[in-house]
Amino acid sequence: MDLQRGRRGADGRGGVRVLWPYVREHRRLLGAAVVLSMAAGGLSLVQPVLVGRIITAVGDGAPLDGLVWALVGLLAVGAVLGTVEYYLLQRTAESVVLTARTELISHLLRLPMSEYRSRHVGDLVSRVASDTTLLRAALTDGLVEPLGGILVLVGSLIAMMLLDPVLAVVTVLVVAIVVAASLQVTRRLRALTFETQSRLGDLTGDLNQTLSAISVVRATGATDRAQARLGDRVRSAFDAGVRAARSGSAIQPLRQITGHASLLVVLGVGGYRVATGHLTVAELVTFILFMLLFMGPVNTAFTAVQSVAAALGALQRITDIQQISAEDATDTIRHRQLPAPSEAPMLRFDGVRFGYRPDQLVLDSVSFAVVRGSRTAIVGLSGAGKSTILALVERFYEVDHGRIDVAGADITDLPRSVLRSHLGYVEQNAPAVSGTVRDNLTLAAPAVTDEQCWTALATVNLRDRVATEAEGLNTQIGEHGIRLSGGERQRLAIARALLARPPLLLLDEPTSSLDSRNEEIFQTALEAIAPDQTVVIVAHRLATVKNADQIIVLDQGKVRAVGTHNELLGTSELYRELAHHQLIGTPN
Ligand SMILES: Nc1ncnc2c1ncn2[C@@H]1O[C@H](COP(=O)(O)OP(=O)(O)O)[C@@H](O)[C@H]1O
Ligand SMILES: [Mg+2]
Numbered sequence: 001m002d003l004q005r006g007r008r009g010a011d012g013r014g015g016v017r018v019l020w021p022y023v024r025e026h027r028r029l030l031g032a033a034v035v036l037s038m039a040a041g042g043l044s045l046v047q048p049v050l051v052g053r054i055i056t057a058v059g060d061g062a063p064l065d066g067l068v069w070a071l072v073g074l075l076a077v078g079a080v081l082g083t084v085e086y087y088l089l090q091r092t093a094e095s096v097v098l099t100a101r102t103e104l105i106s107h108l109l110r111l112p113m114s115e116y117r118s119r120h121v122g123d124l125v126s127r128v129a130s131d132t133t134l135l136r137a138a139l140t141d142g143l144v145e146p147l148g149g150i151l152v153l154v155g156s157l158i159a160m161m162l163l164d165p166v167l168a169v170v171t172v173l174v175v176a177i178v179v180a181a182s183l184q185v186t187r188r189l190r191a192l193t194f195e196t197q198s199r200l201g202d203l204t205g206d207l208n209q210t211l212s213a214i215s216v217v218r219a220t221g222a223t224d225r226a227q228a229r230l231g232d233r234v235r236s237a238f239d240a241g242v243r244a245a246r247s248g249s250a251i252q253p254l255r256q257i258t259g260h261a262s263l264l265v266v267l268g269v270g271g272y273r274v275a276t277g278h279l280t281v282a283e284l285v286t287f288i289l290f291m292l293l294f295m296g297p298v299n300t301a302f303t304a305v306q307s308v309a310a311a312l313g314a315l316q317r318i319t320d321i322q323q324i325s326a327e328d329a330t331d332t333i334r335h336r337q338l339p340a341p342s343e344a345p346m347l348r349f350d351g352v353r354f355g356y357r358p359d360q361l362v363l364d365s366v367s368f369a370v371v372r373g374s375r376t377a378i379v380g381l382s383g384a385g386k387s388t389i390l391a392l393v394e395r396f397y398e399v400d401h402g403r404i405d406v407a408g409a410d411i412t413d414l415p416r417s418v419l420r421s422h423l424g425y426v427e428q429n430a431p432a433v434s435g436t437v438r439d440n441l442t443l444a445a446p447a448v449t450d451e452q453c454w455t456a457l458a459t460v461n462l463r464d465r466v467a468t469e470a471e472g473l474n475t476q477i478g479e480h481g482i483r484l485s486g487g488e489r490q491r492l493a494i495a496r497a498l499l500a501r502p503p504l505l506l507l508d509e510p511t512s513s514l515d516s517r518n519e520e521i522f523q524t525a526l527e528a529i530a531p532d533q534t535v536v537i538v539a540h541r542l543a544t545v546k547n548a549d550q551i552i553v554l555d556q557g558k559v560r561a562v563g564t565h566n567e568l569l570g571t572s573e574l575y576r577e578l579a580h581h582q583l584i585g586t587p588n
Pocket of ligand 1: 117356357362380381382383385386388389
C-alpha cells in the first residue's frame, strides 16, 4: 500500500513543492547561500572579460598592474565567497535535517495506537534515521547549487545571444531535448529510491524484531533461518538499490551527450555561419567559451534532478507518516476538566461495540457501571476482550458504537491528556521505559519525592532489590543497568501506578508474573489503596476476585453476568466453571 502511494507520488505530482515546508524555516540562510553562490558565479563571468583585457593590454604594451591585481583580487574574493557559501549551505542543510527529524519524532510519538501495530518499529526508526539524510542532498545539490548557477546561465546565454542568436537558439534546443529526456529518467528514479528506502525499512524492521527476540531465536535453533530471512531482505534492498543505480546511471551519458552534442552542433552550424560570413572566427571562439560556461550550470542541473528525485522518493516515506493525523487531531473537546466528584458512576460502559478491524467484533453491547471507590474485577477466558475494555477506557482506540463515561463525562468529550491524567494503568506485560528507576516511578507523577519512591517500592517488595544497587533510584533500567525480571517489571509498574494516586486505577492481570509471596504482598497493597480510589482489575486469582465489590464475567466479548462472588456462584454457570478451573487460588 505504501508502495502504491509512493508510485503515485513518483508520477511527479506534488513535485519539488513538497520540499518547501522543510525549506521555509531556513529560507533566509538558504537565500543567503544562493546569493553568495550567485555572486561567486557572477565573478566567474567577469574573469574571461578581464583575461581578454590583459591579453589586449599585453598586445598594446600598456601597463598591467591594475588588471593583474584586479584578477588576483577577483580570485581571492571568489575563494572566500565559495568557502562561506559552502559552510552556510552545509550547516543549513543539517538544520533542515534537524527540523525534519524533530518533527517526525514528535509525530511518531503521537500516532493513533493502531498504527504501531500495523507497522514495524524498525521501519519507523529508519524513516527518522535514514530517509531524513536524503533531504540534505536535495537542498545542497538540488536547490541551492542550481539556483546559484542561474546568474552564470543567464549571463552566458545573453552573451551568446548577443554574439549569434541563431547559434544560441540551436544550442539551447539541443540542451533542452537532452534535459527533457533526463527528466523522464528521474521520474523512475524517484519511485526506485522510494522502493530502496522501503526495502531498507523492511530490513531494519525485521532485524529489530529478531534482535529483540534473540533468545527465542537461539533457544529454538532458528538462527540459520533468521539469517536466511534477513539475508533475503538485504538482497532485496540490494536489488532495489541496483535498479535505482541503473536508472541513475542513464543520467551520466545524457550529461555527456549534452556536452558533446552541443559542441558538435555549435562547431557545425557555427562553421557554416562563419563560411557564410555571419560570424567571425574570433566571435565563434568567444561563443564557444561562453557555451562552456553555460554548460556548467546545466551539468549542475543534472546532478540536481538526480538528487532531488532521490530525495523526493525518501520524502514520500516521511510525508506518509506525517499525513497520518495525530491521535488527538480530530478531538471535539466539550470539557477541559473531569466533572467534580458526584453520584455518577466512576466508569460506565453503555452498549459498547468494538473491533480492532471492521470485520471483527471483539466487544459486543458491553454495558456495566463501576461505583466510585469500589473494586471491580473482570474475569473471563483468554481472548474474551478483558484487556480491550481497559484499552478503550484509556482511549487507545475509539468505540464503534455506544459510549464510555468516566465520572459522568463521555470520554470523547475530554482531551485525552486530561482523561489519562485521571487514570492509572498497569499493562498486562508492563514494559519498563528507558531511563532510571526514578524515571520509571515518577512518569505519571513527576513531583513525587525520593522518600515516596522508596515507600512505593517497599509496597511492592522492590525496596531491597533497588537498595542493593549502588546508584539506588538512579540505576538505569535495561541495557546498561539492572535487568529486571518479568515479575519485577510488573511490580515496578504497580508501584508507578500507585504513586500517582489516580482516581481510577486500571490493572490488567497485575499479578500474572508474580510468585505467591509477591502475590500476597500485592493483595495487601491493593487493600491499602485509598477508599476514594476506584479500581478495575482484570484478575485471574481467586483471592483478588473474591474480595471485589462486583465481578464482571466476560465471554467472547459479551457481559454474561455481574455480581459478587457469592451471588455469581449461585447464578452463573460460567462463573462457577471459571472459579473452578481458571481462577487460581492463592495459598491462604
Ligand atoms: N491490537 C489488536 N489488533 C487486533 N486484534 C486484537 C488486538 N488486541 C487484541 N485483539 C483480539 O481481540 C480479542 C480480545 O483480546 P483481549 O482483549 O486482549 O483479550 P483478553 O485480555 O481477554 O485475553 C482477541 O481475539 C485478540 O486476538
Ligand atoms: Mg488480556
